[in-house]
Amino acid sequence: PAICWQFDFQATFLQCLAKHVPNIYSAEMDPLLEKQEEMVQAAIFYPLECYLFGEDPDTFLEKLQQSGISQLCGKVFKGGETTYSCRDCAVDPTCVLCMDCFQNSIHRNHRYKMHSSTGGGFCDCGDTEAWKAGPVCTKHEPGASGSPKENSECQLNEEVMEHSRRVFPSVVKYIVDMLIWEEEKELPPELTTREKVDSYYCVLFNDEHHSYDHVIYSLQRALGCELGEAQLHTTAIDKEGRRAVKAGHYASCQEAKEEIKRHSENVSQRPLHVEVLHADVMAHQKFALRLGSWLNKLMSYSSDFRKIFCQICLKEDTGSEKPCFISQLMLWDAKLHKGARKVLHELIFSSFFMEMDYKKHFAVEFVKYYKTLQKEYISDDHERVLSVTALSVQIFTVPTLARHLIEEQNVITTITETLLEVLPEYLDKNDKFNFQGYSQDKLSRVYAVIYDLRYVLISKPTVWTNRLRERFLEGFVSFLRILTCMQGMEEIKRQIGQHIEVDPDWDAAIAIQMQLKNILSMFQEWCACDEELLLRAYKECHKAVMRCSTNSRSREKTVFHLCGHTLESRPYRVSSDPVSIHLPLSRTLAGLHVQLSKTGTISRLHEFVSPEEFQVELLVEYPLRCLVLVAQVAAEMWRRNGLSLISQVFYYQDVKCREEMYDKDIIMLQIGASLMDPNQFLLLLLQRYELADAFKKIKLTKDQDLIKQCNVLIEEMLQIIIYVVGERYVPGVSNVTKEDVIMREIIHLLCIEPMAHSAITKSLPENENNETGLENVIDKVATFKKPGVSGHGVYELKDECLKEFNMFFYHYTKTQHSKAEHTQKKRRKQENRDEALPPPPPPDFCPAFSNVVRILNCDVMMHILRTILQRAVELETHLWTEAMIQMVLHLLSLGLLEEKQQLQKSPEEEVTFDFYHKATRMGSSALNAVNVLMLLEKLKRVPQLEAQKDTVIWILQMFDTVKRMREKSSLTAVVAPSGSETAKGDENTQDKEKAERKRKAEAARLHRQKIMAQMSALQRNFIETHKLLYENTLEAQGKEDAIMEEESMSSGIDYSRIALGPKRGPSIAEKEVLTCILCQEEQEVKLESAAMVLSACVQKSTALTQNRSRILDLSGDTVDPLFMHPDLPCGTHTGSCGHVMHAACWQKYFEAMQLNFRQRLHVEQIFDLENGEYLCPLCKSLCNTVIPIVPLQAQKINSEDAEAVAQILSLARWLETIIVRISGYSVKNAKGDQQNAPAFVSKGLGNSALEFHSILSFGIQSSAKYSSSIKEMLILFATTIYRVGLKVAPNEADYRIPMMTWSTCAFTIQCIENLLETEGKPLFGSLQNRQHSGLKALVQFAAAQRTTSPQVLIQKHLVRLLGVLLPNFKTEDTPSLLEVDMFHVLVGVVLSFPSLYWEDAVDLQPSSISSAYNHLYLFHLTTLAHMTQIVISSATESPTARSYDNSEEACSAQAFCREVCQYTSGCFSQDIPGWLVWDCVKRGIMPYLRCAALFFHYLLGVSPPEELLQVSEEGQFKALCSYLSLPTNLFLLFQEYWDTVNPLLQRWCTDPVVLSCLKGKSTAVRYPRKRNSLIELPEDYSCLLNQASQFRCPRSSDDEQKHPVLCLFCGAMLCSQNTCCQELVNGEELGACTSHALQCGAGVCMFLKIRECKVVLIEGKTRGCLYPAPYLDEYGETDPGLKRGNPLHLCRERYRKLHLLWQQHCIIEEIARSQETNQIFFGFNWQLL
DSSP states (O other): OTTTTSSOHHHHHHHHHHHHHHHHTOOOSSOOHHHHHHHHIIIIIHHHHHHHHSSOHHHHHHHHHHTOOOSSOOOBOOTTOEEEEETTTBSSTTOOBOHHHHHTSGGGGSSEEEEEOOSOOBOOTTOTTTBSSOOSOTTTSTTTTSOOSTTSSOOOOHHHHHHHHHHHHHHHHHHHHHHTOOOSSOOOGGGOOSOOOOOEEEEEEOOSSSOHHHHHHHHHHHHOOOHHHHHHHHHHHHHHSEEEEEEEOHHHHHHHHHHHHHHHOBTTBOOOOEEEEEHHHHHHHHHHHHHHHHHHHHHTTOHHHHHHHHHHHHOOOSSSOOOOHHHHHHHHGGGSOHHHHHHHHHHHHHTGGGSHHHHHHHHHHHHHTHHHHHHHHHHOOSOGGGSGGGGHHHHHTSHHHHHHHHHHHOHHHHHHHHHHHHOGGGBOTTSOBOOTTOOHHHHHHHHHHHHHHHHHHSSOOSSOOHHHHHHHHHHHHHHHHHHHHHTTOSOBOOOOSSOOSSOOOOHHHHHHHHHHHHHHHHHHHHHHTOHHHHHHHHHHHHHHHHHHHGGGOOSOOEEEEETTEEEEEOOOOTTTSOBOSOOHHHHHHHHHHHHHHHHTGGGGHHHHSOHHHHOHHHHHHHHHHHHHHHHHHHTTTTGGGHHHHHHHHHHHHSTTTGGGTHHHHHHHHHHHHHHSOHHHHHHHHHHHTTOTGGGTTOOOOOOHHHHHHHHHHHHHHHHHHHHHHHOOOSBTTBSOOHHHHHHHHHHHHHHHOOBOHHHHHHTSOOOTTSOOOHHHHHHHHEEEEOOOSSSOOEEEEOGGGGGGOOTTOTTOOHHHHHHHHHHHHHHHHHTTOOOOOOOOOOOOBOGGGGGGGGGTTSHHHHHHHHHHHHHHHTTOGGGOOHHHHHHHHHHHHHHHHHHHHHHHHSOGGGOOOOHHHHHHSOSSSSTTOOOHHHHHHHHTTOGGGGGGHHHHHHHHHHHHHHHHHHHHHHTTTTHHHHHHHHHHHHHHHHHHHHHHHHHHHHHHHHHHHHHHHHHHHHHHHHHHHTHHHHHHSTTSTTHHHHHHHHHHHHHOOOOOOOOSSTTOOOOOOOOOEEEOTTTOOEEEOOSSSOOEEEEEEEEEEOTTOSOTTSOOOOOOSSOOTTSOOTTOOSEEEEEEEEEEEEHHHHHHHHHHHHHHHHHOTTSOOSSOGGGTOEEOTTTOOEESEEEEOOOOOOOOOOHHHHHHHHHHOOHHHHHHHHHHHHHHHHHHHHHHSOSOOOOSTTTTOOOTTOOGGGGGGGOEEEOOOOOHHHHHHHHHHHHHHHHHHHTOOOOTTOTTHHHHHHHHHHHHHHHHHHHHHHHTOOSSSOSOHHHHHHHHHHHHHHHHHGGGSOHHHHHHHHHHHHHHHOGGGOOTTOOOGGGSOHHHHHHHHHHHGGGGGOOSSSOEEEOHHHHHHHHHHHHHHHHHHHHHHHHHHHTTSOOOSOOOOOOHHHHHHHHHHHHHHHHTTTSSOTTSOHHHHHHHHHHHHHHHHHHHHHHHHHHHOOOOOGGGGSOOHHHHHHHHHHHTTOOSSTHHHHHHTHHHHHHHHHHHHTOHHHHHHHTTSSOOOOSSOOOOOOOOOOSBHHHHHHHHHHOOOTTOOSOOOOEEEEETTTOOEEEESOGGGOEEETTEEEOHHHHHHHHHSTTEEEEEETTTTEEEEEETTTEEEEEEOSEEOTTSOOOGGGSSOOOOEEOHHHHHHHHHHHHTTOHHHHHHHHHHHOGGGGGSOGGGO
16 A cells, blocks of 8 residues: 555545545444454554555654653643642742652752642653753653764654655644534545445533533433443543444434433533534544544654644645634634543644744744633633643743743733633623622633733743833733723622621632732732833823722812811712722732832832822822721621621731732822821821711710720721831832741741641742742741641741730731730740830831831821820720720830931931920920820829730830930930939839839749648548549559559468469459449449440451451351451451440430431431441440440359369369260250260260269359349340341341350450550550450450350350360361461350350359369460460471570470471471470460460459569560469470370371471461551652552553552552442442452551542441541641642651551541541542542
8 A cells, every 4th residue: 555655645545544434433332442443553554654654663663762752751641640849940830740750850859849730731851941950850861861962863864754744734634624524414525435324323522511420310311221321421421522322323313312402401501412423424533533642652753753743733724714723723622522632632742842943833823812712711611621721831831932922922912801801791881890690610711811821920031122021011001901990899888777688799809809919919020120111010000090090089178177287188988988999900009119119210200100190199099998998897887788898808808818909008008108298198097087076176976886986996097007107028118028028927927826837838928939938937937846646846936036026917817916915925924024015126118118107206196196095094984995005005116116216327416207206295285285205104003004004114214215315415425424324223113123023923823822722622621521432433443453452461461363273363353333424323233233334336357367368258147256267367346435334324325316316317327326336425436335244253262172172183084074074965965866976985085983963073153143134235245246246137046146255355355465565565554444444344244145145055166166175076167276266265165164064953153163273274275275386387487596595495395396296297397496496485375375364364353463564575474374374384284284185286286287287288377476567658758659650540441540549458559439440249339448448457447548648547338537647748747638749758656646546446436536526528428439
């Protein structure tokens, strides 16, 4: 074929496609993708590539591949991928790196940020304009692949270039034609070959309006298909953007189309988009996309291909008016479906964006059609990521491109005009915006346009050309038109009389204001770059403000007189005329004015705006109204206007908006104050605040509300005056830097309280790069304190910064103000200093603003201050408030500080600022006139103002200082001595005051002490009288020990602390009196009284498993739980929270809960009442049962009897006795059924002297009698264990109930032993109270449970258990020695043994002596068996180098090994050194001994030896051996019982499983078992993200991003919340995590969601909760969702806390607590996690 394509390539190519394409893509309903791909390759791509390359495609591409790589990375991000940005080097925050480039770049050691991509971004590695440093990673460095720099990409040879110039145009044209093909039934003539077939598809398209479920439902109804099929269709539509849902004739497809439309339409929604397409059209469109991705692949090989492709795409047909190919595709973008858009955007990325020159051309095309594209996007219904407009960020943020586009394409004007054109429906009749009833979706699309403007402005130009200046100004003027539409928008009027009916929509206007905030400040900074530009921009802005302000000229002016000054102003009242909070024009002007002042250009302002035009009163008017509105809202005058106004005022002052709202209004007032006459300015303030009358000598109303209102307004006005005069921390208002400003913000935040880094960041305004500048300065003003195991790190203010504190800081909210004041006063009090908090000296105003201070000493100001002070002194209480006085004092301080600073700087006669003089002058010539100074003296004596006394004293001292400075300069000669004296006098008064304060503090302390002493005396007295109360509470821990010690002291006998055998110590049965938490009544625990119960939770657990890969048996119907495998794969754990109730109270409580929830059906339940779950009434832990509290039966052993028995009862005799007894039973039982009884006796032990009853001769007693309620509870709890542990329906008569009881008892003890060991705590005395009481109750219950089951059943279980130890009882199903956990066997045999004492007529149980021997021998037997287990499975290690140790233990170990070797006929090698064997045994048996000690302690109540109450390795072993009656050399047991044990050992060793293990054919568990812990996590979180990015879902082929989660138990990486990995378990759909948890943690599991940095705890299928991840940033804070994106590192303590949560079996409890506190989480479907 390559030959025939030589001539007219285009025609041949199209013919070939016409022939093959419809055949290849014929089956659209269920396409065979692999087959289609093969056919396309063979029929079309192979010949095409052969023609293009002129040789075999694979070898050609291989050569190209090696010839070098592009310097640009060009990776396009998918949604959810992690991107990295560097805060130190990135030019702006949109510059990001992909994971690989980041790991190989210098930025990984900088301050980087991690974020999840929303998709559609582009890795900027290699782009020199994006990075200030380190633009290229090591992978993309020129020469990285070994080729020299010049030849970084090999040139294609001419022939290939020639061919590609021929091939590309046809290919591109075909793609464009097919993608924008509109005919549904026809193809273009050159593609129609065969006659037309009536074969059509009904195609459904994706949109963002219909939910998944709605589409599935519509498809099921319309097409009558199965749920599964509809789901497949819907998933495909969501992924690809379209899908054929029906094939057939035109008519039938048309009908299906109508049906789908009908079903998907409802009141609020448009119908789904459906089309009927001809099969051939569908095939060609599909192939066009395939061609697109083929081109995409080619682009990556060579720069030449990219250039040729770009040229073809940009070439315009001279004849037609159609735009070039790429523009055609862009303009058609909104009409394409999702799949096509993805291909198109990838093509643009891989071609235009990889070649800088063509990127420029593309940008020009993009801007040319910008308006159309944005309008299409705004009416499109796909997300921004899928729109071509999303590419703007790639273009506009490149500084050189942005500059080029401003100069050549006037891009700023284009964007601003677009904004105006897309928002016309929101303009009202005055051409102002009004967003009432706006559509959220549309506005959020409009924000995209605003964002583009931000991108264009993000980097300021350094060089200005005339053209750039003109274009920028044009853009600025165009932008002012938008601001003009916003100036004064959404005016409001105060409601009088009745409340507003509907709250107006306020949020859209505020949201746009937020979007514009950074753009406004960027415009101001751009203007400030160039003097000429700044002045012209100022002029334009001033004109715009004037145009907006002049429309209210009509009314007459009013005149207002006060203290000899008059003001003419327009009559306007905020409280009755309309007012708006939106004044972006005025605020921009204020910003530009500050820039003028900062750059010093203000001197030339008169050339551009003449003073007559300037009209400062007009400029101040609107911002002032806005501030008055805020004051009136504070005075509650606008209550009837509802919430919307309150919200607006909140945002007006909030950190998100204040920079371009509130702050600029204050600046505007400062501009006014600097240019107006100070008296006029203050009169204007009084007028607007509607306080004109308040300061005249008019008697005010008696109406309390009005007076209160008036007081708040005065406070607000004084506050604004303080701000106007005192707030100078703005670069341009005074000579401060941005750093100073941020430092001051931080200081004031930390004056309130120490704060976390993120909290400070949130409270600081962000610039256009989302930076607050916090890190550069924080260390100068604060110190960091690290967090503990919970909570977060905080910054604390350094002491030297406290003097900067200004109580009236203008960014404080009311609550912050009072909190800060309180904190600072408290601190000063603690340091024994006065409580005055004067303002810190402010920096000097810039020359342009220097006149502002004149406000302080003008007449009107003095009048205001005097009036207020006078009212306070004359005690007209209702006319003043303490806050008002505080502000007056603050203003006085400011005035005095100002004068002092001026006097320090220049000679006295030049200082015209005469605050001191004005303040000491009489107010009027009337007789009773006073000056401010006299008023202050009186103020000290006003009782209500005690708190302000220190401040007043400070001000009086300041007056003195200033007075002296004034006088000093006029009497230069004489001043020296007197000055120092007065200073001394000053100091004296201060010293006196300090002494006085100290004395007071001391007196107060003594008083406190006295009171405390009285209190504790009373307390002691109370305890004496209510002694009983205190002693009987069960809280006292380790109580038994205490009582026991007392007894031993008194009688002087030392009781032995041995638990087993004839020397057994006494068990301490104390009187237990417990209080029920429900009815608060006390009751002693007795066998015969009503039952008391502990709330408890039974759960399956894999916390101790040695083999996570073992498949758990989930349905328990067939399981036989008698033996536990030594892997401990899954046990049943019982935990209690230790709270006691009467059984009857608990039942009432539980029934009440059930009733309660049956009535509230719609509430989703945290706990599952069907399964008996409830929350403990006291501590709200999740419980699912109760443990009955069975009292301990106290038993004493009579030592004479014990000795007598000891003579007769050897181990051999004891064994014979039981064997006889058991065979007797089996004979008895066998009489019923006529089979031969198993003849245990005949095995050579038939001693005729022993008979059936001889077991009774060693002592018996009658069984304990339990009250019926205790019995009932025993059965209830046992059934719960059986139900939960086996996951089966409850059945009280099931034979497995006793087995489960013993099993949970053993497993719970093993868990607690494991926990104590990992925490390094002693075995006894360190358990928490809840663990102690729970374990005690559990063991006593397990012993008592036997009485509620048929004894025959218990005997059967006992015989099976003994089968492991005694080969006489071995049956087919007895497991081998290596396949059972010996501690479980021990618990089982000890608890079931008493069943051998059962006789038909009487209920008997062994006496103390009998049971002592039973316990001893049973324990010794299991210990021997366990030692054999250890020796066989674990003592096979090759010896490590160690000196030959010839101790007694080693010798006996050696002897034992010889025996084993003999019995296993040499399989066990006997040349293992004895000391090694002994070492193995000693280490391996430790956990078993510890568990046994716990078990016997709680079973018998014998106190343990002292050594077990502390942690020590050596002492512990000895103590355990003595407590359990073992020799410390354990092998002596074998020697002691050798004759009896020898045959047993022989049988144990010859077991086939043992032999196969020794021969190495199978493996056995090694002892001691390994302690489980959570998996190792990497120190640096980005390693985890890296792992996650390499994770490929095992079940899906597409590269859609998944939610990878990590199981913390086993380290498996799963794909969560995704349909691809759902599994059917017992007919239920479960998500990957939920089904993994069933296997890995028996339903309870702990996962880390890697992309969101959260831990998820789940239990079962319905419950789960989120938990903070153990990763912290350097400020000690977690970062859920990677919102902040700071580098994170593993915190070991927190990870340990998670580990304990798991090992203590508290995960379920944590989930229940969390779900109870945040019940919102119910919407989440945990099942599909």
